[in-house]
Amino acid sequence: MEKNTFTVVNDQGQEITCYVLFTFESDETHKNYVVYTDNSVDSNGKIQVFASIYDPNEEGGTTLLPIETDKEWKIIETILSSLQEEIKNKKEQKETDEQ
Numbered sequence: 001m002e003k004n005t006f007t008v009v010n011d012q013g014q015e016i017t018c019y020v021l022f023t024f025e026s027d028e029t030h031k032n033y034v035v036y037t038d039n040s041v042d043s044n045g046k047i048q049v050f051a052s053i054y055d056p057n058e059e060g061g062t063t064l065l066p067i068e069t070d071k072e073w074k075i076i077e078t079i080l081s082s083l084q085e086e087i088k089n090k091k092e093q094k095e096t097d098e099q
Contacts, residue, residue: 005018021049036050
């Protein structure tokens, strides 16, 4: 996951470009995760975000594996929430500085 994009093939055989938001290794699970989007929008109008397990040492492409435990999802959700809060705070600070 060194590049910022990768391509996947969906169930209909279409190639879809995905954009890496961030990667991380969990000290808790000792696995590597990639969080990404294809910029598709859900029914609420929000950009969809996906996550998978990957092996950063795999050569010749990376196989994305599904996240199967609630514990792993909780770790990812916590990181996403923290990042969203940080972005929100920076935006609010910028608006305050501009006043």
